[in-house]
Amino acid sequence: MGIALRVQTPDHVSCVFDDFMLSRIASMRGATRSELLRDIGALSSHRLSPSELRQRLEAGIARVTAAGFAQERRGRLALTSMGKERICGFLGCVTLPGDWQAIRDMHLVAYALGLAGESAQRIKSLTRPEGLRAAILQQAYGLPGKRPPSAAKIRCALAVIALERAFGNKLKGGLDAGKGLSAKAGRLLAGQLSQRPREFGTDARLIAALAAEACGAPQASAAALRTAILKNAITRALHKPLGPQPVQQPPVQQSLALVEAPPSPVQAPIQNIPPIASVAHPAVANRPNLPDFARIVRGIAEHSGQGWPGNKKIFICVVWHEIQTAYKEWGVSEIEFKAMLVEAHRTGHLVLVNADLRSKSDATELQASAVTYKNTVWHYVRAEI
Numbered sequence: 001m002g003i004a005l006r007v008q009t010p011d012h013v014s015c016v017f018d019d020f021m022l023s024r025i026a027s028m029r030g031a032t033r034s035e036l037l038r039d040i041g042a043l044s045s046h047r048l049s050p051s052e053l054r055q056r057l058e059a060g061i062a063r064v065t066a067a068g069f070a071q072e073r074r075g076r077l078a079l080t081s082m083g084k085e086r087i088c089g090f091l092g093c094v095t096l097p098g099d100w101q102a103i104r105d106m107h108l109v110a111y112a113l114g115l116a117g118e119s120a121q122r123i124k125s126l127t128r129p130e131g132l133r134a135a136i137l138q139q140a141y142g143l144p145g146k147r148p149p150s151a152a153k154i155r156c157a158l159a160v161i162a163l164e165r166a167f168g169n170k171l172k173g174g175l176d177a178g179k180g181l182s183a184k185a186g187r188l189l190a191g192q193l194s195q196r197p198r199e200f201g202t203d204a205r206l207i208a209a210l211a212a213e214a215c216g217a218p219q220a221s222a223a224a225l226r227t228a229i230l231k232n233a234i235t236r237a238l239h240k241p242l243g244p245q246p247v248q249q250p251p252v253q254q255s256l257a258l259v260e261a262p263p264s265p266v267q268a269p270i271q272n273i274p275p276i277a278s279v280a281h282p283a284v285a286n287r288p289n290l291p292d293f294a295r296i297v298r299g300i301a302e303h304s305g306q307g308w309p310g311n312k313k314i315f316i317c318v319v320w321h322e323i324q325t326a327y328k329e330w331g332v333s334e335i336e337f338k339a340m341l342v343e344a345h346r347t348g349h350l351v352l353v354n355a356d357l358r359s360k361s362d363a364t365e366l367q368a369s370a371v372t373y374k375n376t377v378w379h380y381v382r383a384e385i
Helices: 016-025 033-044 052-068 080-093 100-110 120-127 127-143 152-164 182-192 202-215 222-237 254-255 291-304 316-326 336-344 362-367
Strands: 070-073 076-079 311-315 352-353 371-373 376-377 381-384
Touching: 016 052, 016 076, 016 080, 016 100, 016 127, 033 052, 033 222, 052 070, 052 371, 070 316, 076 080, 080 100, 080 291, 100 127, 100 222, 120 127, 120 336, 127 152, 127 202, 127 222, 152 182, 152 202, 152 336, 182 202, 182 316, 182 336, 202 222, 291 311, 291 316, 291 336, 291 381, 311 316, 336 352, 336 371
Parallel strands: none
Antiparallel strands: 070 076, 311 381, 352 381, 371 376
């Protein structure tokens, strides 16, 4: 948890934009106005025109110097002891690195991800691409854990989330299908969470792509992810709506009003502003719950299956084709459908069976029907439970 400090300040010095600016000034050499314009501008150019940025910086400098958080000597701004205390409270740390890049890439990113005040090891993990991507997905999908989970654990957790979505988010706990699926099957299922579902080939590619999508980064590199995270945090700090906005030139007083907090004699504890919107998908009204899905599949097997009573079964691929025709409104992919079958079998709602005697004439259907779970490959749905 972050360190919550209550600092006596003027009532107008409490905006996150000012704290980003103070974080830049916190470097060992402080910062000039041109350095602030360059480095804060790199994180806010998507929301502020150059003239707006200058106005906000000048207004912010006036606020933080008047409050005693920073002082200016020979054109260079530096933090006072009170300013250092404020920024340590804002970022949830005891001491700060002397380098702006380290402050930005570790502590500001940690703040933006809701990790301010976590252990030094946790914060340092954000400097590695794998650790940063894991932290992004933990926040975006609500994955548990104080430490960055392994790629395999992330894949399994995302597969379970994708399966819940396949059932219209109508399943309530108890899912562990992600652990029984093969790595490839789990990736295929988790890949359905992507804005452009596809086969990713490796867990690393899956995680990188979903992390980039979660924070709106154009690429999955660590630098691109950090920039996107901090830009999102700046966006929220500016209280501006997302989406393209016409650039306006408001007067200085109006610009300041956008970032001023309501009057209060004591600053409230700094709160993290997570920059990543939750990507949990809403319930899909047209998708069935688990019992209804199993009942429909068993009905298809009973009607179209082959065999004798007690051993009537149907190829999984045939069921899939009938589902595609009769239940287009479900909007499920074949990958999701097969994962739904596995979960229905695992929970006892229907029975999947293996093709013991295989004929060359059925090779196409066998291949199209194959569903792997743990050490078993299933090809048929049995009509009777």
